[in-house]
Amino acid sequence: MSDPLFDAAVDGDRRSLARAISRIDDRATGTLEAIGSLSPRRIGGPGKPFVLGITGPPGAGKSTFTDKLITRARTRGEKVAVVAVDPSSPFSGGAILGDRLRMEGHATDPNVFIRSLASRGHLGGLSRASGQVVDLLDAASFDLIIVETVGVGQSELAVMEVADTVLVVLTPESGDVVQTMKAGLLEVADLFVVNKSDRPGANALQRNLELMVHLDMPLQSTDSHWAIPVATCSATENDGIDEVVDSALAHLEWCCGPGRPAWDRRRAVGRVRTFLDVVSEDARSYALDALRDEHAALRLGLEAGDINPYQAAADWGTKG
Amino acid sequence: MSDPLFDAAVDGDRRSLARAISRIDDRATGTLEAIGSLSPRRIGGPGKPFVLGITGPPGAGKSTFTDKLITRARTRGEKVAVVAVDPSSPFSGGAILGDRLRMEGHATDPNVFIRSLASRGHLGGLSRASGQVVDLLDAASFDLIIVETVGVGQSELAVMEVADTVLVVLTPESGDVVQTMKAGLLEVADLFVVNKSDRPGANALQRNLELMVHLDMPLQSTDSHWAIPVATCSATENDGIDEVVDSALAHLEWCCGPGRPAWDRRRAVGRVRTFLDVVSEDARSYALDALRDEHAALRLGLEAGDINPYQAAADWGTKG
Numbered sequence: 001m002s003d004p005l006f007d008a009a010v011d012g013d014r015r016s017l018a019r020a021i022s023r024i025d026d027r028a029t030g031t032l033e034a035i036g037s038l039s040p041r042r043i044g045g046p047g048k049p050f051v052l053g054i055t056g057p058p059g060a061g062k063s064t065f066t067d068k069l070i071t072r073a074r075t076r077g078e079k080v081a082v083v084a085v086d087p088s089s090p091f092s093g094g095a096i097l098g099d100r101l102r103m104e105g106h107a108t109d110p111n112v113f114i115r116s117l118a119s120r121g122h123l124g125g126l127s128r129a130s131g132q133v134v135d136l137l138d139a140a141s142f143d144l145i146i147v148e149t150v151g152v153g154q155s156e157l158a159v160m161e162v163a164d165t166v167l168v169v170l171t172p173e174s175g176d177v178v179q180t181m182k183a184g185l186l187e188v189a190d191l192f193v194v195n196k197s198d199r200p201g202a203n204a205l206q207r208n209l210e211l212m213v214h215l216d217m218p219l220q221s222t223d224s225h226w227a228i229p230v231a232t233c234s235a236t237e238n239d240g241i242d243e244v245v246d247s248a249l250a251h252l253e254w255c256c257g258p259g260r261p262a263w264d265r266r267r268a269v270g271r272v273r274t275f276l277d278v279v280s281e282d283a284r285s286y287a288l289d290a291l292r293d294e295h296a297a298l299r300l301g302l303e304a305g306d307i308n309p310y311q312a313a314a315d316w317g318t319k320g
Numbered sequence: 321m322s323d324p325l326f327d328a329a330v331d332g333d334r335r336s337l338a339r340a341i342s343r344i345d346d347r348a349t350g351t352l353e354a355i356g357s358l359s360p361r362r363i364g365g366p367g368k369p370f371v372l373g374i375t376g377p378p379g380a381g382k383s384t385f386t387d388k389l390i391t392r393a394r395t396r397g398e399k400v401a402v403v404a405v406d407p408s409s410p411f412s413g414g415a416i417l418g419d420r421l422r423m424e425g426h427a428t429d430p431n432v433f434i435r436s437l438a439s440r441g442h443l444g445g446l447s448r449a450s451g452q453v454v455d456l457l458d459a460a461s462f463d464l465i466i467v468e469t470v471g472v473g474q475s476e477l478a479v480m481e482v483a484d485t486v487l488v489v490l491t492p493e494s495g496d497v498v499q500t501m502k503a504g505l506l507e508v509a510d511l512f513v514v515n516k517s518d519r520p521g522a523n524a525l526q527r528n529l530e531l532m533v534h535l536d537m538p539l540q541s542t543d544s545h546w547a548i549p550v551a552t553c554s555a556t557e558n559d560g561i562d563e564v565v566d567s568a569l570a571h572l573e574w575c576c577g578p579g580r581p582a583w584d585r586r587r588a589v590g591r592v593r594t595f596l597d598v599v600s601e602d603a604r605s606y607a608l609d610a611l612r613d614e615h616a617a618l619r620l621g622l623e624a625g626d627i628n629p630y631q632a633a634a635d636w637g638t639k640g
Contacts, residue, residue, distance in 0.1 A: 237434045269622035279607040287595070289501075302595055310355065311356055317599065317606065
């Protein structure tokens, strides 16, 4: 069912867009229907809009790339939206807030829309909120949508499902290749960037990432295989950043051409995962509602210790 | 139903204990029943065993306290178990592994059992695994059970539900009070420790934590209120650590005495949350099983983009 606020947002009213995003973030009633009535262009294929994910640990330099990407897109006359997701990483040192401030240069540009998502919820909440916001920004005709997360948990990586191209920014300080793999970053990355390339360990990290990426894989991209580039740069020295942006655009071109089946496949997997995340979130909400009744025997039994929570959950599932 | 492996673990066989923990970690069939048949002592009250949670960001110095606590408990002839949980924090710089290595001094002591949990799962998986492992270690007559997590996400904080006393270790580098609050650390902490007290910002962090902790609260503990101490120390200089350990023991004493109702209340809330986490995890597994059938119309529809995942999840819930 169509919704006046969402309609106005799609038609380009920034205030309505901001308010519609707040409604998504708050899980207001009717949001699901309003989102369902949108016509996102991206279901048809990659590139319109281009959804770029940027992830990596705190302090890796993600904001520099976001800033640069905005500038490049603006010189081409494109409309840009940035969605910053930073819900569960309290120790990120306020990086995302810092990013927003550093992007202030773009804040007065009417064709740049920057917004952070506050969704605290569990895995499904984050994934749902970011996916729905991208659907809305897509329908609102943005050309480039940048989704930025601090990649230190599964919730943050799940958000990357929504992106056409995922840029993973690392630094020598952020850990070695084993940790990168353990984090699942290898599975989401379309390109790696080793930032702060002047620091000790940068070359070793790059070399090991390349070894890992090309393990039993062709060194060159083919129609069915994207050879993940491992770039180095020094963002503060403004050295190597343009090449990274070029690589991101090259991946998009590949997705639109020979890599289209791979892109389709990833989108398909992404929709399945989103479904699972949301089911899990909803089950929690539903159980919570059932416990809210002051006199609920289950709640009283759990509180008193008469009911084992693992057993109760198993019983809930079979009756559920 | 009793299980021979779990019985042997409870009777003190270390190899059986390690294998039983692996079964919990792997969610092997029959685990729920085996855990249900145990008789953990802790349902009766705090202190037997003493379950101590230690959390804080990577590099805060948690291992130093763990090591010191083990040594203190051993001089009193107590059996000690350490459970290290580090599933979703790939950028912790290998802190937990480092901790284990640093604790090697205790590794040859037959009365010290150190084990890490690999559970990758979602919120419910972690919470369940650590809760069940503590139940098992409790039944196996350990006197002190230390549960250590890197507190950078909700999953890690959820693990702290299992503890009688929670020690939150911070450093001036790990963020300010606002971030500590945002992280939910104020809600789980029974004592704060500002480590690396010689670094700039340590005094300000301590002062602000104290302001926050005592906001509208009595400065001294009463029967119904525990005044959270904010200690400073320099773990590498071995300065102030004994006082921290004393504070942890003071909190336990308070729980066993005048604070008993507060302890009971927290355990009650913990059991409710565990139930919710596990329900949510199970719903996900159940939906996943349903999708596994190659010909499942839902899976095919999601993959093809014919079915909106948010709508499908809503439909799944109502039929579920």
